[in-house]
Amino acid sequence: MLSGSEAAKAFRLAGVSHVVWIPDSELGAWDASLAAAGTPALIRAAREGEAVGIAIGLMLGGRNPVVVMQCTGLFEAGDALRNAVHDLGMPLRCIVGVRSWKAFRAGGTVDTCPQFAEPILHAWRMPFAWLDDAADASALAGLLAGAERTRSPLAVLIGE
Amino acid sequence: MAMSLRDALEPLAPLRGRRVVVSTMASVAVWPQLSDGPFDFAYMPSAMGQGPALGLGLALARPDRGAIVLSGDGSLLMNLGSLATIAACPAPLWIVVLDNGLYEVTGGQPTAGAGRVDFAALARGAGIPRAYAFSDLADWRRRAPEALDGEGPVLISLKIEGRMGQKTPKPPRPMQDQMRRLTEALAANDGAG
Numbered sequence: 001m002l003s004g005s006e007a008a009k010a011f012r013l014a015g016v017s018h019v020v021w022i023p024d025s026e027l028g029a030w031d032a033s034l035a036a037a038g039t040p041a042l043i044r045a046a047r048e049g050e051a052v053g054i055a056i057g058l059m060l061g062g063r064n065p066v067v068v069m070q071c072t073g074l075f076e077a078g079d080a081l082r083n084a085v086h087d088l089g090m091p092l093r094c095i096v097g098v099r100s101w102k103a104f105r106a107g108g109t110v111d112t113c114p115q116f117a118e119p120i121l122h123a124w125r126m127p128f129a130w131l132d133d134a135a136d137a138s139a140l141a142g143l144l145a146g147a148e149r150t151r152s153p154l155a156v157l158i159g160e
Numbered sequence: 161m162a163m164s165l166r167d168a169l170e171p172l173a174p175l176r177g178r179r180v181v182v183s184t185m186a187s188v189a190v191w192p193q194l195s196d197g198p199f200d201f202a203y204m205p206s207a208m209g210q211g212p213a214l215g216l217g218l219a220l221a222r223p224d225r226g227a228i229v230l231s232g233d234g235s236l237l238m239n240l241g242s243l244a245t246i247a248a249c250p251a252p253l254w255i256v257v258l259d260n261g262l263y264e265v266t267g268g269q270p271t272a273g274a275g276r277v278d279f280a281a282l283a284r285g286a287g288i289p290r291a292y293a294f295s296d297l298a299d300w301r302r303r304a305p306e307a308l309d310g311e312g313p314v315l316i317s318l319k320i321e322g323r324m325g326q327k328t329p330k331p332p333r334p335m336q337d338q339m340r341r342l343t344e345a346l347a348a349n350d351g352a353g
Contacts (some may be wrong), residue, residue, distance in 0.1 A: 018220070043220070043249060045213075046241025053210030054245070057217020057227075060201075060343060062350075065217070083207035087335060 001026060001158060004033025006137040008040075013141035014148065016040045017063040020051040024070030024097045026160045040066075048073030049080035055092060056084050066144060067094045071117040074155070081124055084153075091151045093144055096128075101159035121155055128155040163297045166190050168258055168318040171304040172228065179226045179252070180218055180342070184211040186264045187230040189329035198345035199225070201338055202331040209238030212246060212255050219251035219312065222346060226252025226312060233259040234271040236279065240286075243315070247287030252312040255283075260322040268324035283315035295319035 002010065007030045011019060020043045023031055034042045045051035048069045058065040069077070074096050084090045098117045103109035121128045129143055140156065147154035165186060172181070173194040180199045183191040188202045203211055215229035236242075236257055246253060261274030283291035291314070292307045294300035300318060307316050331338065 041220075044245070046245050047239070049207065049210065050213045050239055050242050050245060053207065053213025053239075053242075054217040054220075056210070057214040057219075058221045059217070060214070060339065060346075061218045061221020062343065062346060063217075063221040080207040080210055083205065083210070087205040088339060089336065 001133060001160075002131075002135065002137065002140060004030035007140065008033050008037040010137040010140035010144070011040050011066065012037075013137060014144035015064055016066050016144065018043055018055075018058055018065040019068055020045055020054045020058075020065055021068035022046075022048055022051060022070070022073055023068075024073075024099065024160070027068060027070070027095070027097045027158070030068075048077035052077050052080035052084050052092065056088060056090055059090055059092075064148060065093075067092070069094065070097045071099055071113050075116065075120060078120070078124060081126065085124070085126060090153070091147060092153045093147050094155045095158065096155050097158050097160050099160050105159075117157065126153055126155050128157055130157045130159065133159075162295075163300065163318060163320045165258060165260075165320055165323070166193075167297050168300065168320050169194055169230070171301050172256065172308070175304055175308040176228055178224075179228050179254070180222070180346075182211055182215050182218070182227060182229045184230060185232045185235055186323075186326065186329065187232075187258060188331055189326075191230060192332040196332055198341045201342050204329065204331040205335060209235045211235060212239060212242045215253050215255070216242070216246055216249060216251060219253040220249060223252055225346070225349075226254070228254040228256060230256050230258060232264065233257055233261065233274075233277070233279065234263045237271055237273070237277070240282065243283055243286035243288060246313045250311075250313065253314070254308065254312055255315045257315065257317040258320050259317055260320045262322040262324075264323055264326045265328045268322060268326070279317040280315060288313050288315055290314040291317070293317040293319075
């Protein structure tokens with residue numbers, strides 16, 4: 001998985017103005033690097049649906065945010081995501097940590113989270129792409145910048 | 161004197177200044193009668209409870225303008241954590257809570273904690289130092305200039321009359337038209353007066 005400094009570099013390369021986030025147990029390791037970087041600005045939200053709402057406002061105001069959350073938060077944020085992507089037609093970009101994904105793929109977890117990440121995104125008609133463990137900052141930046149260029153919503157999934 | 165929804169909103173119109181006004185739920189039916197320019201954004205269709213979050217994003221994106229969010233009490237109850245986020249992100253944001261104790265647009269069912277929740281106290285407890293509560297119209301009119309002046313974030317809780325049998329309001333224009341005129345107006349007034 002990307003280090004915090006690589007993630008911060010990716011956000012800068014993609015022209016991200018704000019990272020609106022609620023950390024999870026793996027993405028949380030980015031916190032110190034994101035906070036120290038200063039750019040993009042780090043906004044700590046209280047709940048994932050709220051993070052999507054903040055991103056909507058930032059986009060209406062001409063800024064270029066990314067929401068970072070765990071898949072459990074994605075599940076909670078469903079109505080906010082539906083509103084952003086389908087009611088408002090916003091090119092919302094998210095990074096979603098998929099808890100227990102690697103153990104799930106190996107058949108070694110009772111965690112139900114990873115079963116639902118992809119089906120939920122399909123249900124909300126939210127395009128997504130996986131970022132593999134070997135990916136570097138430019139790979140993440142490319143995904144984010146590509147979505148921004150085409151004005152398309154995108155969830156970047158990171159298996160945990 | 162108890163306030164109607166319109167009574168509660170009227171003092172805001174001449175005092176809003178350059179701020180974007182985001183109306184939600186019941187206020188979508190009334191605010192356009194008071195102001196309907198490009199910086200008035202009727203957030204409908206919405207995700208209920210996300211008005212303050214959207215307003216925070218707008219205020220952070222455009223601190224030269226700031227935002228006023230008109231939220232129902234039921235809506236804010238759905239997203240109370242946003243008060244903590246707002247407190248942590250100093251921005252020119254005013255949250256106006258229109259507290260009638262009802263889910264008005266669904267027919268008038270009581271909200272959880274109707275008549276008991278003190279939104280100004282919740283805001284202070286979340287770390288928003290400037291929080292006001294008004295239940296008397298004359299008092300609200302007298303102190304509105306103070307409440308809407310200075311730096312944000314600010315929460316203003318207004319106790320208003322509940323109305324039964326209201327239908328879900330219709331926004332003054334389709335969402336895509338609203339978004340276009342707001343974003344164009346913001347771009348055309350990028351940091352200008």
